[in-house]
Amino acid sequence: xxxxxxxxxxxxxxxxLTACGSSSTNTTTDDKSAENTETTDxxxxxxxxxxxxxxxxxxxxxxxxxxxxDESGIKYEVDQQNASGEQSACQTIAEKLVNDGNDLIxxxxxxxxxxxxxxxxxxxxxxxxxxxxxxxGLVASNDAPGGNVTGTSDLTPVKEQIELLKQIxxxxxTVGILFxxxxxxxxxxxxxAREACEANGLEHIDFTVSxxxxxxxxxxxxxxxxxxxxxxxxNTIAAGMPTVSMIATDNGLPIICGEQGMVDAGGLATYGIDxxxxxxxxxxxxxxxxxxxxxxxxxxxxxxxxxxxxLSVNDETAAALGIDVSGLKK
Numbered sequence: 259x260x261x262x263x264x265x266x267x268x269x270x271x272x273x274x275l276t277a278c279g280s281s282s283t284n285t286t287t288d289d290k291s292a293e294n295t296e297t298t299d300x301x302x303x304x305x306x307x308x309x310x311x312x313x314x315x316x317x318x319x320x321x322x323x324x325x326x327x328d329e330s331g332i333k334y335e336v337d338q339q340n341a342s343g344e345q346s347a348c349q350t351i352a353e354k355l356v357n358d359g360n361d362l363i364x365x366x367x368x369x370x371x372x373x374x375x376x377x378x379x380x381x382x383x384x385x386x387x388x389x390x391x392x393x394x395g396l397v398a399s400n401d402a403p404g405g406n407v408t409g410t411s412d413l414t415p416v417k418e419q420i421e422l423l424k425q426i427x428x429x430x431x432t433v434g435i436l437f438x439x440x441x442x443x444x445x446x447x448x449x450x451a452r453e454a455c456e457a458n459g460l461e462h463i464d465f466t467v468s469x470x471x472x473x474x475x476x477x478x479x480x481x482x483x484x485x486x487x488x489x490x491x492x493n494t495i496a497a498g499m500p501t502v503s504m505i506a507t508d509n510g511l512p513i514i515c516g517e518q519g520m521v522d523a524g525g526l527a528t529y530g531i532d533x534x535x536x537x538x539x540x541x542x543x544x545x546x547x548x549x550x551x552x553x554x555x556x557x558x559x560x561x562x563x564x565x566x567x568x569l570s571v572n573d574e575t576a577a578a579l580g581i582d583v584s585g586l587k588k
Contacts, residue, residue, distance in 0.1 A: 302333040303362065303548050306355035308374055310367035311343035313496045314519025315412075319366050319386045319537035326541025332549055341370065343470065343497060345440075348373035356381060362544055365409075366537075367493050368394050368443045375407050382547045382554050385409030386540040387533065389443035389491070391559050400559040408554040410540045411561050414491055414516050414530050416447055418567070420454035422529050423514040426583065427486050432461045434484035434511075436477070436502070438494035439466040447490035447516065455488075473498040474505065481509045489525070491516035499523035507578050518570040526579065527571045527586070531562045 305327070309316055320338075327334055337355065341347035352373040355363050362382045365371035371385040375396055386409050391397045398404035400411070423430065435451050437444035448464065455462040463484060467476050473495070480487060487506055489495045495502060496519060503524020506513050515525035517533065539560045546552035569586060576583045 299332060299549050301548075302335060304358070304360045305334050305336045305544070305548075306358065306360040306363045307336060307338045308348065308351050308355060308363065308365050308370045309338070309340045310348065310370040310493055311497050312340055313493065313499075314522060315491065315496060315517045315533040316366050316387055316493070318519070318533035319412075319540070322534040322537025322539075323364055323386065323541040323544070324537075325534075326538045326545065330542075330545040330549070332545060334548075343494065345369055345373070349376075352377050362548055364540065364544065368396075368441060369493075371396055371407070371409075379406055381406065382544075383407045383409070384540050384544045384547070384554070386537055387412045387491075389413050389446050393446055394442045397559065402555075403557065403559065404555050406554050408543060408557040409559060410536050410543070411559050412443075412491055412517075412531060412533065412536055413561060414447070415564065415567055416450040416490065416516075417454045417457075418529050419514055419516070420451060420458055420460070420488065422527060422569075423486060423488060424458045424460070426514075426527060426581065426586070427512060430460065430485040432463065432484045432486075434463050434465050434480045434487045436465045436480070436487050436489045436495055437467075437492040439468055441492055441494065444490055444492040444495075447492075451488055451490065467494060470494055470498050473501050477502050477505045480506075480511065484511070487511055487513045489513055489515050489520060491520075491530075496520050496523075499525065503575065507575060510579060512575075512579050512581060518568070521570045521572045521575075524575055525572060526575050526581065527569070527583065529567055529569050531567055535566060536562060 339351045348370050356378045363374050365374045365385045367387045371388055374383050392400045396407050433455050435448050437448050452462050465476050499520050513525040515521050515528040517530040521528050571583050
């Protein structure tokens with residue numbers, strides 16, 4: 259009866275938040291995983307998840323996190339919340355997750371992590387898909403977070419991505435750097451891209467949007483001004499990639515992207531990280547905190563190594579643009 263009442267309360271709360279985002283709640287005891295682990299912890303942990311928006315990279319970071327929890331054998335209840343790209347929804351959901359008394363909160367993407375960190379200094383927060391947690395004001399330093407926040411960074415090899423651009427498009431002269439001006443993680447990557455462009459003798463022009471509503475107009479404004487588009491791991495652009503790629507490809511503009519999901523959505527190529535593995539690493543950190551009593555303050559931000567980056571090419575987009583990618587190592 260107690261479980262039934264708890265479920266009714268959880269469903270009622272989720273319905274109340276429909277206006278500010280989407281959510282789901284799952285419970286697992288994963289008997290198979292429990293049989294393969296040495297832990298004797300019978301605690302059922304409450305975990306809240308706040309994902310900024312739905313797109314391939316963040317979805318994979320979420321999936322990897324849950325997989326790590328399952329494989330650890332711990333018992334947990336997870337409250338999945340998605341802010342649908344709205345900062346105001348992030349704030350509302352963050353407050354809900356804190357008020358619900360979760361044992362740990364997993365925040366996916368910088369705005370989500372900033373919202374949660376702004377409402378609690380007590381509940382452990384594990385973040386992921388945040389380019390530079392220290393620069394974004396989430397931790398004291400990436401090596402020694404110093405508070406209740408730790409997690410994994412999705413810092414991508416921007417330098418290598420611009421070098422890939424130069425390799426595929428040796429005649430390109432001007433790069434349009436496309437990102438959302440309200441995402442601090444994108445500002446950081448844009449600065450890295452400018453530096454890499456200059457090192458490779460490329461001119462660069464910034465093209466920014468403040469919301470998804472501006473994507474079509476801004477991309478159309480790039481036509482005739484640049485030879486290629488570079489889009490970092492920007493959540494707004496990633497979610498709007500079908501629009502970006504449609505306009506760009508129709509106008510002969512290739513797109514070098516920050517991650518594989520953006521390539522799958524119509525970009526030309528990337529050399530990037532595996533977001534599933536990024537989320538899995540974050541899940542392992544969560545288990546250390548919940549089951550083993552690890553302190554987020556002393557857990558350095560995690561990064562994927564260079565050998566975990568992979569080349570991804572969209573052959574259909576290459577064919578549509580008339581670009582030969584047969585010489586690239588995949």
